[in-house]
Amino acid sequence: MRHRYQRMLQGAIALAAFLVFWQIASITGIFGHMKPEYSQLLLPTPKSVVTAIFEMARTGYLWDHLSVSIARVVVGFLISAIIGVPLGIAMALSPLLNNMMEPFVRIFSPIPGVAWVPLAILWFGLGDQAAIFIIAIGSIFPILLGTIQGVRSVDRRLIEAAKIMGATQRKIVLRVLLPSLIPYLITAFRIGFGFAWRVVIAAEMVGVPKGVGYMLTIGRSTGHTEVTIVTMLLLGALMYAVEEFVFHPLCADGEAYASI
Amino acid sequence: MHVEISNASKTYLGDRAGLSIHALNDVSLNVNAGEFLCLLGPSGCGKSTILRLLAGLEFPDKGLVQIDGTSVIHPRSGVGMVFQDFALFPWLTVEENIGFGLRLRGEEKGTVRDTVSRWIDLVGLRGFASMLPRQLSGGMKQRVAIARALALSPEVLLMDEPFGSLDSFTRMEMQEELIRLREQQSFSSVFVTHDIEEAVYLADRVVVMTPRPGAIKTIVSVPLPHRRDRTGKQFTEIRNYLLSLYERASSHLREAAR
Numbered sequence: 001m002r003h004r005y006q007r008m009l010q011g012a013i014a015l016a017a018f019l020v021f022w023q024i025a026s027i028t029g030i031f032g033h034m035k036p037e038y039s040q041l042l043l044p045t046p047k048s049v050v051t052a053i054f055e056m057a058r059t060g061y062l063w064d065h066l067s068v069s070i071a072r073v074v075v076g077f078l079i080s081a082i083i084g085v086p087l088g089i090a091m092a093l094s095p096l097l098n099n100m101m102e103p104f105v106r107i108f109s110p111i112p113g114v115a116w117v118p119l120a121i122l123w124f125g126l127g128d129q130a131a132i133f134i135i136a137i138g139s140i141f142p143i144l145l146g147t148i149q150g151v152r153s154v155d156r157r158l159i160e161a162a163k164i165m166g167a168t169q170r171k172i173v174l175r176v177l178l179p180s181l182i183p184y185l186i187t188a189f190r191i192g193f194g195f196a197w198r199v200v201i202a203a204e205m206v207g208v209p210k211g212v213g214y215m216l217t218i219g220r221s222t223g224h225t226e227v228t229i230v231t232m233l234l235l236g237a238l239m240y241a242v243e244e245f246v247f248h249p250l251c252a253d254g255e256a257y258a259s260i
Numbered sequence: 261m262h263v264e265i266s267n268a269s270k271t272y273l274g275d276r277a278g279l280s281i282h283a284l285n286d287v288s289l290n291v292n293a294g295e296f297l298c299l300l301g302p303s304g305c306g307k308s309t310i311l312r313l314l315a316g317l318e319f320p321d322k323g324l325v326q327i328d329g330t331s332v333i334h335p336r337s338g339v340g341m342v343f344q345d346f347a348l349f350p351w352l353t354v355e356e357n358i359g360f361g362l363r364l365r366g367e368e369k370g371t372v373r374d375t376v377s378r379w380i381d382l383v384g385l386r387g388f389a390s391m392l393p394r395q396l397s398g399g400m401k402q403r404v405a406i407a408r409a410l411a412l413s414p415e416v417l418l419m420d421e422p423f424g425s426l427d428s429f430t431r432m433e434m435q436e437e438l439i440r441l442r443e444q445q446s447f448s449s450v451f452v453t454h455d456i457e458e459a460v461y462l463a464d465r466v467v468v469m470t471p472r473p474g475a476i477k478t479i480v481s482v483p484l485p486h487r488r489d490r491t492g493k494q495f496t497e498i499r500n501y502l503l504s505l506y507e508r509a510s511s512h513l514r515e516a517a518r
Binding site: 164176 | 315316317335337339340341343345347349351360361364365408412
């Protein structure tokens with residue numbers, strides 16, 4: 001226990017030193033390289049960032065934008081899961097479908113999701129639809145490929161055991177295939193979710209209105225750099241929370257589903 | 261239930277190297293109701309193939325596999341199977357695994373619960389009902405797998421080296437357990453093993469098989485009452501006789517290789 005407190009104390013001291021360094025840098029004009037008024041624009045003080053967090057939370061500005069992005073990610077991600085999982089299962093089970101789909105997967109999956117931004121804006125205009133489209137396209141491939149791999153690695157003996165006990169094709173899919181897929185789906189969703197966030201931020205930065213990406217740019221272009229920094233911290237906290245409170249416990253559960 | 265294999269042959273075509281494996285050559289065999297049959301032989305002698313044919317997981321290229329006079333073309337009810345590496349559903353608890361087949365059949369919840377609980381007692385897993393397979397030892401996993409198969413009250417139980425991955429003490433314990441279970445519920449058994457002593461301990465008849473191509477060399481009856489004494493005179497004689505059959509076979513192979 002002593003070691004643990006010692007480690008935390010060492011970390012806290014380093015963090016405090018960093019904040020002091022940051023504070024000095026922003027009030028001295030990056031150590032005298034420029035006028036102090038100017039440097040606060042490039043590097044707002046820690047205090048102004050903290051003030052901005054409370055201010056933005058109080059006025060509801062923070063939640064307004066954050067909720068827009070979350071809604072876009074959730075909808076886009078759901079669409080790609082609803083299409084990706086069944087399509088992946090079907091492709092893994094049907095050689096015909098797999099052969100037909102494979103060229104498309106090979107052509108489109110290496111294209112970074114962000115590259116779809118211009119086309120999406122052209123097709124759907126500057127709004128939610130464009131953002132959702134890009135998120136769905138950006139996260140569908142990890143989900144699709146993860147599902148295919150999951151189905152292909154299903155333990156053959158489990159399927160045979162179920163068959164001998166009288167399982168129909170449908171029951172095999174429901175009772176054996178889907179549960180076996182769970183660990184693969186958790187991994188696929190985790191990767192897909194990371195993609196979805198990156199893509200939505202990019203889309204909102206280049207013109208889709210509102211959302212966290214919009215906050216990042218608006219902070220820069222209106223001279224409120226602290227808004228940009230707050231948004232970055234927020235994104236970090238959000239990804240950390242999702243990883244820690246959603247995927248980490250899921251993975252622990254998922255291990256129970258892995259083969260014995 | 262009468263099980264009959266007539267003149268069955270099976271070849272597995274081309275792996276990547278283009279090699280075909282002649283797994284079974286003209287095998288004929290029948291299993292009488294209530295009989296315990298052991299298929300004995302080294303790996304590659306086609307004993308697991310016979311089991312897969314009986315299970316309806318595969319079909320012979322030539323010949324017939326029949327149960328009660330009809331060809332086995334898909335897995336059929338009344339036939340259960342136990343695998344060497346257990347094949348338990350890792351996401352289901354002990355009781356859910358045992359109840360899997362009953363629930364597939366659409367049995368009432370109450371019936372499933374009662375049957376499962378009876379089998380948990382019969383295989384001595386009381387207290388482990390809500391554990392997951394990975395929390396159990398090898399012997400316990402195989403008890404679950406046996407209970408899962410027997411809960412469906414099969415007339416024929418196929419077992420593919422079920423104790424092959426267990427240590428020899430656990431294996432002896434499981435062999436006795438199996439004999440005990442057969443006293444509770446009657447079913448014919450086709451039991452694949454490469455362990456001569458195991459075959460003599462369990463079987464009414466031992467089917468002696470030889471590899472490349474898989475074929476039946478001879479069938480040896482074991483006319484001893486259960487529980488058999490592993491160190492007894494007759495037991496040892498039969499074991500030594502079986503051993504001598506393989507000694508001769510392998511010396512033939514050595515000569516042929518020369």
